[in-house]
Amino acid sequence: MATSPIFPVLTYREPSVRQRSVEVPAEEITTKEFQDYLDKLISTMIVTDGIGIASPQVGINKRVAIVTIGKEIVAMVNPEIVKKSEATIESEEGCLSVPGVYGNVTRAKTVTVKALTRHGRRADYQLKKMDAVVAQHEIDHLDGILFIDKVNKITRGKLDRSSC
Secondary structure, eight states: OOOOSSOOOOOTTSGGGGSOOBOOOHHHHTSHHHHHHHHHHHHHHHHTTOSEEEGGGGTOOBSEEEEEETTEEEEEEEEEEEEEOSOEEEEEEEETTEEEEEEEEEEESEEEEEEEOTTSOEEEEEEEHHHHHHHHHHHHHHTTOOGGGTEEEEEESOOOGGGO
16 A cells, blocks of 8 residues: 655644654664655655645654755754854744744744754754744754744734644
8 A cells, every 4th residue: 555645734733743852763764764754754845835844743753854955955853953143033934733824933043953864964054044944943843842932923814822
C-alpha cells in the first residue's frame, strides 16, 4: 500500500502541537525511514504553500524543522539558536497550524542556528531578516510555542482564543 505524499497538518487545537519535541538520535538521521520522513515533511510544506514547517505540526514530536533560506529548502535536525541580535524586526507571520490568522510578531533581526543536516553533519547558519524570522518561528514550534503566543497584533483573520 502506497503512503500518502503529504502529512495532514494539525491545528493549534491539537495538544501535540503544544508539546516540546525530543531530539533525534544521530544514528537515526541517515536511515531510509528518516530520510523518507524528511522528504514527506518537505512535500507537505510545499503542497500547503508554506515557507517552513516543523515536525509537531504533523503530529511527530521530533526536533526537526524545514526552513526556506533564500530559495533553498533546508532540513534542520535538532536546531538550536545559539546567538540572537539585540536588534529586532517586526513582521507579519502566519502559520499552517493557525489557518487564516496573521499577526505582527517582533523577533531578533539576526540569529545563528546550529543544527544537524539531513546527512547528520553539523551546520551553522547565520540568518538575517526574513530567513531569521522563519527559523525562529519553526524552532519555536519545537518548544510548543506558536506565533500567536508572541503576536503584538492580529492583522488578518480571527483567533478563537477559547481553544488555545
